[in-house]
Amino acid sequence: MEQPGDRHAAPEPLRLVQDLVNTVDLEAEADELHSPEALTAWVRERGIDPGGDGFDRAGLDAVLVLREALRDVCSAHAGLDMAPDVVAALDGLLARAPLRLAVDPRGAARVVPAASAGGVAALTAEVAAVIAASAAAGTWQRVKACAADNCRWVYYDRSPAGRGRWCSMAVCGSRAKMRAYRGRR
Template sequence: MADVEQPGDRHAAPERLQLVQDLVNTVDLEGGTEELDTPAALTAWMRGQGIDPGACGEQDFAEALLLREALRDVCSAHAGTDVPPDRLALLDRLLAGAPLLLSLDARGAATVVPAPGLTGAGALAAHVAAAIAAASADGTWQRLKACASDTCRWAYYDRSPAGRSRWCTMSLCGSRAKMRAYRSRK
């Protein structure tokens, strides 16, 4: 008997989007586990991502969680739903406090990078914004999606040829959705 596929079993997002995917997936809505449950946990998580957290306080903690959920809504939009206007406004506000700079390398290649000296939620938002800018430029941003299952909403990278996947796993969330649709028709 084959093992049951779990959320996250799909291929991870490309490296430039890994930060966004990892941030959105710091909470498992279905399992009820929260990785970022305190400012100290946020500080440790950011350090693990290579981001200078500085002294993350309650405000940074609250803004990081708001950023995470707004990003989840954007990832859901990539799977076919609209982002609520209030979430877009919130995301715009959070990203406005995350200045980016254009950096050129020795070969003249341009990269968007977070401005130096940022800490806390501003640093996190700037790194997220830089990742989104890079992924938008190479066409991978639209494939980072959130599972269409309301009880899951796990962020996954859609590697299907047509890019029309709606669930993190077909064997779990997809099957449940199809079974509910089938039962409602009977």
């Protein structure tokens, strides 16, 4: 499937969330995080400590829960409700994310990951810090999941009104409009 280009890339640091959620292509059934070793490499590439020998199967499973919960949050940004069990799972992961408040020399404060043992906690802390900073900047709500059920690719909505629904109007948007047209006929 043609994936959105840079036009839909989230600004830094939101790119971490977008990249994590988009490690799976639902339509092609291709998953970058197919093993603990693949996850360990993915996390290291982003400068995050995978901890010790890296991720094990339980760590991979936890990160996959995080990834899909974040996808559901991005769908909520587009107007869909999140299931209570997804909210609870995400809250549980975020509750274990070690964070601290850092103050710079000018007195500005921001949430940053605290020193941790690595692994799921380190990745979740990085994600939580990104979300906190982006929410404060007003950009978090623009990270959305495509409304197409077979896609759900996460993109950054740069439309003026912030009401985009599809990752690509040329692909997913056209398919949805064609289905609607055929349904009316």
